Amino acid sequence: xxxxVNDADAGVAGALAHVxxxxxAGVPIYVQLAExxxxxxxxxxxxxxxxMPTVRTLAVWLGINANTVSRVYRDLQVDGVLRMERGVxxxxxxxxxxxxxxxxxxLEDKVLEVIRLGRDAGMTSAEVSQxxxxxxxxxxxx
Amino acid sequence: xxxxVNDADAGVAGALAHVxxxxxAGVPIYVQLAExxxxxxxxxxxxxxxxMPTVRTLAVWLGINANTVSRVYRDLQVDGVLRMERGVxxxxxxxxxxxxxxxxxxLEDKVLEVIRLGRDAGMTSAEVSQxxxxxxxxxxxx
Amino acid sequence: xxxxVNDADAGVAGALAHVxxxxxAGVPIYVQLAExxxxxxxxxxxxxxxxMPTVRTLAVWLGINANTVSRVYRDLQVDGVLRMERGVxxxxxxxxxxxxxxxxxxLEDKVLEVIRLGRDAGMTSAEVSQxxxxxxxxxxxx
Amino acid sequence: xxxxVNDADAGVAGALAHVxxxxxAGVPIYVQLAExxxxxxxxxxxxxxxxMPTVRTLAVWLGINANTVSRVYRDLQVDGVLRMERGVxxxxxxxxxxxxxxxxxxLEDKVLEVIRLGRDAGMTSAEVSQxxxxxxxxxxxx
DNA sequence: GTGGTCTAGACCACG
DNA sequence: GTGGTCTAGACCACT
Numbered sequence: 001x002x003x004x005v006n007d008a009d010a011g012v013a014g015a016l017a018h019v020x021x022x023x024x025a026g027v028p029i030y031v032q033l034a035e036x037x038x039x040x041x042x043x044x045x046x047x048x049x050x051x052m053p054t055v056r057t058l059a060v061w062l063g064i065n066a067n068t069v070s071r072v073y074r075d076l077q078v079d080g081v082l083r084m085e086r087g088v089x090x091x092x093x094x095x096x097x098x099x100x101x102x103x104x105x106x107l108e109d110k111v112l113e114v115i116r117l118g119r120d121a122g123m124t125s126a127e128v129s130q131x132x133x134x135x136x137x138x139x140x141x142x
Numbered sequence: 143x144x145x146x147v148n149d150a151d152a153g154v155a156g157a158l159a160h161v162x163x164x165x166x167a168g169v170p171i172y173v174q175l176a177e178x179x180x181x182x183x184x185x186x187x188x189x190x191x192x193x194m195p196t197v198r199t200l201a202v203w204l205g206i207n208a209n210t211v212s213r214v215y216r217d218l219q220v221d222g223v224l225r226m227e228r229g230v231x232x233x234x235x236x237x238x239x240x241x242x243x244x245x246x247x248x249l250e251d252k253v254l255e256v257i258r259l260g261r262d263a264g265m266t267s268a269e270v271s272q273x274x275x276x277x278x279x280x281x282x283x284x
Numbered sequence: 285x286x287x288x289v290n291d292a293d294a295g296v297a298g299a300l301a302h303v304x305x306x307x308x309a310g311v312p313i314y315v316q317l318a319e320x321x322x323x324x325x326x327x328x329x330x331x332x333x334x335x336m337p338t339v340r341t342l343a344v345w346l347g348i349n350a351n352t353v354s355r356v357y358r359d360l361q362v363d364g365v366l367r368m369e370r371g372v373x374x375x376x377x378x379x380x381x382x383x384x385x386x387x388x389x390x391l392e393d394k395v396l397e398v399i400r401l402g403r404d405a406g407m408t409s410a411e412v413s414q415x416x417x418x419x420x421x422x423x424x425x426x
Numbered sequence: 427x428x429x430x431v432n433d434a435d436a437g438v439a440g441a442l443a444h445v446x447x448x449x450x451a452g453v454p455i456y457v458q459l460a461e462x463x464x465x466x467x468x469x470x471x472x473x474x475x476x477x478m479p480t481v482r483t484l485a486v487w488l489g490i491n492a493n494t495v496s497r498v499y500r501d502l503q504v505d506g507v508l509r510m511e512r513g514v515x516x517x518x519x520x521x522x523x524x525x526x527x528x529x530x531x532x533l534e535d536k537v538l539e540v541i542r543l544g545r546d547a548g549m550t551s552a553e554v555s556q557x558x559x560x561x562x563x564x565x566x567x568x
Numbered sequence: 569g570t571g572g573t574c575t576a577g578a579c580c581a582c583g
Numbered sequence: 584g585t586g587g588t589c590t591a592g593a594c595c596a597c598t
Binding site: 302304306309310311312315316319320322323326380381383387388390391392394395396397398399400401402403404405406407408409410411412413414415416417418419420421422423 | 530547552
């Protein structure tokens with residue numbers, strides 16, 4: 001399962017294979033991609049120093065435009081998550097510490113339970129996401 | 143400053159007080175509102191036959207444009223969640239069965255745990271929402 | 285000299301008339317525009333609350349693409365200089381205090397002297413700008 | 427780790443020590459370098475006949491790519507500022523007369539005043555540079 | 569009619 | 584071959 005496209009791409013081919021873009025979702029593509037990359041750093045799949053695929057390569061992989069990927073990389077660079085070197089490539093840089101594996105597992109388990117409960121009740125994923133957003137803000141303000 | 147203009151508005155004032163709109167979120171306002179209304183029907187706060195506030199009233203409450211509320215009502219009517227009666231008002235109609243209270247409580251508990259774990263790891267709410275979306279699709283396709 | 289294009293545009297037509305874009309300069313267009321807008325806020329020509337021209341209008345005025353203007357507005361919003369309201373328009377927002385008129389006059393006078401001395405010596409404007417950049421960093425690090 | 431590989435490098439080591447490259451500036455590296463070399467000729471630090479460092483040496487000193495230095499040397503040769511002799515080296519050649527020391531001092535003083543005033547007003551160096559560019563063109567056209 | 573997103577594609581700066 | 588900028592133009596979200 002080793003990709004031989006080029007060294008940079010091979011490094012994270014597996015990691016970024018998990019990225020899924022829903023073009024018909026209400027959420028803009030660049031937000032989906034940015035948040036999923038952030039998520040992979042928390043998950044520990046992407047770690048500081050790891051090379052990211054080139055803008056064009058990732059665009060092809062995801063079936064989106066290179067400019068869109070470029071915007072995401074730029075936004076994440078401003079945020080300190082990525083570092084772009086002109087003529088060289090893009091690298092994971094200031095990613096926050098990855099979660100401990102058991103913490104991430106715990107989070108994932110809860111997420112799957114939320115999904116099961118929500119789906120059983122006939123909810124949509126957007127509905128559950130909204131529930132997260134609302135409660136997130138409430139508990140922050142509380 | 144409680145509005146007593148008509149019974150419809152008074153009827154669900156409490157219920158819709160929980161709706162929160164984030165204008166700066168990536169998610170469009172009309173999606174936020176629609177999904178939150180859906181959520182309230184699952185929660186049992188909005189039940190079949192309940193009168194909804196008028197388009198204008200809700201727009202004022204939420205500080206958003208009346209056209210946006212109008213669109214949401216229209217979408218939810220197409221979806222069978224609301225029923226608009228010309229000259230009379232808008233009512234909750236084909237809402238799915240509300241969840242059993244203990245089921246909703248269980249869901250809410252899991253959601254709060256997800257929020258706690260995610261926030262502890264330094265995640266954003268959008269990041270967790272993306273995690274929900276991704277895992278939702280994966281478990282559906284599995 | 286009052287422009288009657290529309291209220292928003294009229295408000296700053298005079299102010300933004302000073303903006304000059306050099307498409308063949310080494311400096312990217314979006315940097316030129318962003319810095320010149322910033323400059324106008326320091327100069328006091330653009331003040332908090334002032335409406336900016338629409339993205340498309342300014343693009344036409346400057347003979348550049350709307351996406352380029354859009355990027356500038358977005359960057360300045362992130363920086364807190366502008367505030368964009370969807371469907372409404374863009375406004376000057378968190379601009380720092382404009383300079384006192386005599387301070388600005390003093391700055392402008394010095395700038396004109398620098399230009400005169402540089403030009404007399406056969407320098408290019410880019411050369412003088414580099415001199416500014418170098419000395420700026422040196423005096424900051426000192 | 428002072429290089430003594432050849433006399434050319436040693437000759438201007440001090441002069442070129444003042445060159446500063448900002449990789450994250452909006453201005454392309456090759457423009458920064460070219461203008462700074464030009465500036466050093468006006469300043470009188472680099473004089474006709476002076477040997478320049480080899481392309482590779484300067485690239486290492488500045489931490490930039492040799493191709494970039496090479497391009498600058500080529501551009502400056504076309505411009506008549508440098509002369510490249512195959513197999514021998516690169517020399518300052520058609521540089522304009524260096525400024526009289528007191529003139530340069532006057533320019534430098536004004537520049538420092540501009541920097542002080544601009545910084546006090548909360549400006550960025552790019553903002554001041556834009557001011558120079560704009561006023562430069564205006565006073566040229568006037 | 570506002571800003572926002574996305575695309576396709578050209579050309580440039582840099583290594 | 585990398586990222587960066589810019590353009591032209593379509594379509595969408597929102598007021």
